[in-house]
Amino acid sequence: MQLGGAIDLPAALTEADLAARAAVTQTVSFSSGSGPQTHIYTGTSLWSLLSDAGIQVDGTRKNDALSRYLLATGADGYKVVFALGELNPDFGNKQGAIAYAETTAGVSAPLGATDGPFRVTAPGDVKGGRYVSNLTRLDVVAAPATAAGIGGGVSTSFAISGKVATPMSFDLNALKSLTPTSDLTIGGNTYTGIPLWTLLNKAGLPATPKNVTLGMYAVATGSDGYRATLSLGEVDPNFGAKGALVAYRMNGTDLTTAGFARLVVPGEVKQSRSVSNLIAIEVFVAGTP
Structure with a gap:
């Protein structure tokens, strides 16, 4: 899995790299086309991984990280966006993780070929569309917004x-x-x-x-x-x-x-x-x- 974009420490990460980080275990439930699903995943905190990689910001803009987003891409080209503010524990506090193992019948094993080796989780989501299977890339991106301020004051x-x-x-x-x-x-x-x-x-x-x-x-x-x-x-x-x-x-x-x-x-x-x-x-x- 490639970690890149607007970060200080881009990297190509293996399962061993992620397993060496502090592990989180989540029990998540969501609906899908095949019916309700519940999974017990083990992985690493998505926000912790990004934070340790050094998120780049424009120091001249207040809370600039809140204008940026994370793009998760699967092997089939499927793309999902998470706002950095959504993931940041100080703001949205979405407990997303990069899962590399699942516990079934009490036994933890690496994710299989259908979803693995890595899968992004989106705890609390109603449906599972933001659970990106076969994750290949994570990129931090500065939004190309063009709307400029008007010097402050009351908007109309x-x-x-x-x-x-x-x-x-x-x-x-x-x-x-x-x-x-x-x-x-x-x-x-x-x-x-x-x-x-x-x-x-x-x-x-x-x-x-x-x-x-x-x-x-x-x-x-x-x-x-x-x-x-x-x-x-x-x-x-x-x-x-x-x-x-x-x-x-x-x-x-x-x-x-x-x-x-x-x-x-x-x-x-x-x-x-x-x-x-x-x-x-x-x-x-x-x-x-």
Whole structure:
């Protein structure tokens, strides 16, 4: 398995290399085309591997790692995106691993030819589409977002662009006209708005080939140029089901100083992937401009 991209220590890793690292064991369950599955995997922490390889960032941008993503590629070319913020224990804390062994009937053995020798895990996902079998590459990538900040200040509109059928723009009235709305409580605050997944589908996400959106991601930009990336797989209700919301109201009152719209990401240790004064959401297919 090749480990590369925007890291300090690219490497070609063998099963022995991964087995020499601290081992993690996970019991994971998900649905598949053949029915419900439960597996007991042993492997190494995905985040720990990336962190030890030295993730490269732009030191001039606040929390730049949160705008980057990991691309996992299988031997058949199947590609899945994980946002680095999704995996980072300080933020999304997704406990992904690179599995190299499975326990069946109490006996642990190397993964067989169907899934191995390495398989990425996505604990908590509803379906198993982000479990990349026959893993051959992991690449850390800086998102090619082009939306620039406008010097800060209160935002009054945001645009959805990139790999969508119909680029769209929303101001407060346009956002309020959409249905259904959702509420999301984080800490002591309750936000009201439109699910990010709903907005992206309104703009038109591709439907083919199968699971195409699992190789895609969205970059949210605030008026000050701050960026955060979410993989489409993590917000898709069929996979990560993280109910990210583009909020326009908090505790029953329209947002003001945080701009008319704020991307709010639930279930995070720290809220640094929530983007205030939202001005842009750019949608990308991994590995392309």
